[in-house]
Amino acid sequence: MSSGASTARVPGIGMLRETGKLFALGLDVGRGIFQRPFQLREFIQQSWFIASVTILPTALVAIPFGAVISLQFGSLARQLGAQSYTGAGSVLATVQQASPLVTALLVAGAGGSAICADIGARTIREEIDAMEVLGVSAVQRLIVPRVLACMLVALLLNGMVSVIGVLGGYFFNVVLQDGTPGAYLASFSALAQLPDLWVGELKALIFGFIAAVVAAYRGLNPPPGPKGVGDAVNQSVVITFLLLFVVNFVITLIYLQIVPAKLD
Amino acid sequence: MGAEVVIEGLTKSFGKQAIWRDVTLTLPPGEVSVMLGPSGTGKSVFLKSMIGLLKPDRGKCVINGVDIVRCSEHKLYETRKLFGVLFQDGALFGSMNLYDNVAFPLREHTKKSETEIRRIVLEKLEMTGLAGAEKKLPGEISGGMRKRAGLARALVLDPEIILVDEPDSGLDPVRTTYISQLFLDVNAQIDATFLIVTHNINLARTVPDNLGMLFRKELVMFGPREVLLTSEEPVVKQFLNGRMDGPIGMSEEKDSATMAAERAMFEAGHHAGGVEEVVGIPPQMQPAPGVPERQGARRRKDRVMKILHTLPPAAQQGILDSLSPEDRRYYGIGEQHSTVGARRGQLPTEDVAQLPDGGGWREPQSTQSHPTQRLPRYDQGTS
Ligand SMILES: Nc1ncnc2c1ncn2[C@@H]1O[C@H](COP(=O)(O)OP(=O)(O)OP(=O)(O)O)[C@@H](O)[C@H]1O
Ligand SMILES: [Mg+2]
Numbered sequence: 001m002s003s004g005a006s007t008a009r010v011p012g013i014g015m016l017r018e019t020g021k022l023f024a025l026g027l028d029v030g031r032g033i034f035q036r037p038f039q040l041r042e043f044i045q046q047s048w049f050i051a052s053v054t055i056l057p058t059a060l061v062a063i064p065f066g067a068v069i070s071l072q073f074g075s076l077a078r079q080l081g082a083q084s085y086t087g088a089g090s091v092l093a094t095v096q097q098a099s100p101l102v103t104a105l106l107v108a109g110a111g112g113s114a115i116c117a118d119i120g121a122r123t124i125r126e127e128i129d130a131m132e133v134l135g136v137s138a139v140q141r142l143i144v145p146r147v148l149a150c151m152l153v154a155l156l157l158n159g160m161v162s163v164i165g166v167l168g169g170y171f172f173n174v175v176l177q178d179g180t181p182g183a184y185l186a187s188f189s190a191l192a193q194l195p196d197l198w199v200g201e202l203k204a205l206i207f208g209f210i211a212a213v214v215a216a217y218r219g220l221n222p223p224p225g226p227k228g229v230g231d232a233v234n235q236s237v238v239i240t241f242l243l244l245f246v247v248n249f250v251i252t253l254i255y256l257q258i259v260p261a262k263l264d
Numbered sequence: 265m266g267a268e269v270v271i272e273g274l275t276k277s278f279g280k281q282a283i284w285r286d287v288t289l290t291l292p293p294g295e296v297s298v299m300l301g302p303s304g305t306g307k308s309v310f311l312k313s314m315i316g317l318l319k320p321d322r323g324k325c326v327i328n329g330v331d332i333v334r335c336s337e338h339k340l341y342e343t344r345k346l347f348g349v350l351f352q353d354g355a356l357f358g359s360m361n362l363y364d365n366v367a368f369p370l371r372e373h374t375k376k377s378e379t380e381i382r383r384i385v386l387e388k389l390e391m392t393g394l395a396g397a398e399k400k401l402p403g404e405i406s407g408g409m410r411k412r413a414g415l416a417r418a419l420v421l422d423p424e425i426i427l428v429d430e431p432d433s434g435l436d437p438v439r440t441t442y443i444s445q446l447f448l449d450v451n452a453q454i455d456a457t458f459l460i461v462t463h464n465i466n467l468a469r470t471v472p473d474n475l476g477m478l479f480r481k482e483l484v485m486f487g488p489r490e491v492l493l494t495s496e497e498p499v500v501k502q503f504l505n506g507r508m509d510g511p512i513g514m515s516e517e518k519d520s521a522t523m524a525a526e527r528a529m530f531e532a533g534h535h536a537g538g539v540e541e542v543v544g545i546p547p548q549m550q551p552a553p554g555v556p557e558r559q560g561a562r563r564r565k566d567r568v569m570k571i572l573h574t575l576p577p578a579a580q581q582g583i584l585d586s587l588s589p590e591d592r593r594y595y596g597i598g599e600q601h602s603t604v605g606a607r608r609g610q611l612p613t614e615d616v617a618q619l620p621d622g623g624g625w626r627e628p629q630s631t632q633s634h635p636t637q638r639l640p641r642y643d644q645g646t647s
């Protein structure tokens with residue numbers, strides 16, 4: 001629980017230490033997933049809770065997001081004389097990039113911050129200590145169900161965002177940019193392929209995991225003092241965002257390398 | 265019988281800030297010990313280190329042959345089941361009502377049926393005076409009730425060692441005495457080893473069998489209560505009297521210049537705080553009538569009589585004064601000395617059997633080191 005700051009003589013060593021501990025928690029969670037008894041009740045409650053705080057904002061964000069992408073792509077495609085690929089382009093962009101990120105930002109912003117605040121409050125009230133002292137692992141009991149719930153909700157939300165995004169894109173393209181419904185739909189299968197959907201879902205899973213582990217980590221190790229939990233929530237969201245964009249970059253890079261694009 | 269806790273050379277620091285060094289003490293099984301110390305000397309950190317929530321830098325903390333500091337995670341969780349811990353604010357699970365809080369350890373660690381759990385939980389709630397409050401959430405009850413509920417939860421697995429962090433914080437003096445009484449009753453009933461951390465002088469003077477004090481990053485002393493209560497050590501006297509005059513300062517220890525300046529101030533007539541000089545050894549609180557006799561107290565008497573000659577004279581006198589006439593006869597002390605042999609027949613036979621080296625109090629494995637290891641501390645303390 002000691003914060004790295006007090007020992008940071010070599011610059012950056014505190015950050016390295018925190019990163020190491022974050023990874024250690026990630027591994028513990030990975031191990032905890034396979035330990036019995038599985039906390040089914042907690043998992044269901046948390047899934048429900050996270051879904052309830054994220055569904056509405058996600059839907060509200062997804063519509064304009066799909067619209068923006070499809071408008072942007074539509075006008076670009078028209079300038080290049082490739083109107084017939086508008087549908088395919090915006091579907092690709094939505095399914096592969098936009099929807100996992102939108103999902104992750106909302107899971108981190110709404111779900112992760114709630115998890116961090118909850119765990120943080122329990123930490124400073126010594127509930128976590130009390131649980132450990134009663135011989136119950138807090139990671140297995142509290143963190144694992146939350147991480148799994150976050151992953152599940154991210155997966156489902158990702159599907160939802162994809163659908164809403166594509167519908168939104170269709171609407172704006174057809175209604176506002178005078179695209180033809182037939183061309184839009186027909187081009188779907190020209191560029192997009194099933195692995196695009198899989199990679200989107202995989203990303204959502206990974207993002208959900210990261211968001212929950214970071215939130216739990218900050219919650220378990222809040223800065224001391226009454227302001228601690230507030231700061232922890234704040235940091236957890238910022239750290240998650242940073243991590244997500246890096247991880248997204250890496251996954252996209254790998255995916256584009258190993259899965260051949262459909263057209264060529 | 266409660267478990268013995270042997271702590272050797274325990275040292276803890278956070279980064280460069282040393283909290284305490286080389287703490288060595290033994291909590292005798294079934295006895296009640298109290299640890300005093302000014303705020304911020306790391307008493308809570310000490311408790312947390314004992315149960316492996318914090319990792320000390322060096323040293324050992326051995327319970328039933330398991331070293332908490334170095335054992336595997338699996339062993340650690342196993343050993344923790346021997347502990348009941350009462351945290352400063354009760355540390356109840358905020359999302360569960362009192363009943364579920366108290367039932368939690370039973371549901372986690374036993375295969376008991378719900379009816380049996382119900383019986384045990386209601387019994388513990390009754391014992392802590394919370395009957396009828398089992399549906400309340402922790403947020404809806406007062407601090408004192410939370411503390412008692414925390415105690416009920418700590419007691420539910422019949423722990424062998426009970427650690428208590430500041431039972432008196434946030435409680436009025438009357439409730440503090442009630443909760444002290446409860447500790448003694450519980451101790452008498454289940455013979456668990458107690459370690460209570462507190463600032464409360466009344467509690468420290470009347471409840472424990474053993475008293476210790478942390479100050480200046482060290483264990484100043486630890487031993488039978490009479491030793492600390494009769495100590496001439498300035499820190500101890502200052503602490504017991506709650507005065508400003510002495511080595512303990514507002515934020516940390518005073519340096520000698522500050523101390524001299526303050527000395528002059530107090531000599532010039534400034535009130536150093538405190539009311540009356542706290543001296544002497546008040547009688548110890550006893551379990552309530554109807555509760556069985558404390559086995560720990562009986563073992564302690566044997567133990568203390570064995571190491572009596574190693575204690576400072578004032579403490580020796582205090583211990584001898586506290587003996588009842590039967591005890592005096594039993595241990596062969598005082599005027600009745602010559603009649604010991606003749607009177608023995610009056611004592612319950614098992615006591616007689618226990619006295620020489622029997623099944624009651626057993627010296628820890630390190631038989632020789634035990635009294636001597638403490639002795640230097642007393643010498644320091646009184647010189
Ligand atoms: N997790 C931590 N990280 C860094 N320092 C800590 C941590 N916990 C405690 N400390 C430091 O350890 C010292 C002792 O704290 P502790 O809470 O044990 O004091 P205490 O003796 O229990 O005081 P009080 O009587 O006021 O409860 C304090 O100076 C505190 O700053
Ligand atoms: Mg404390």
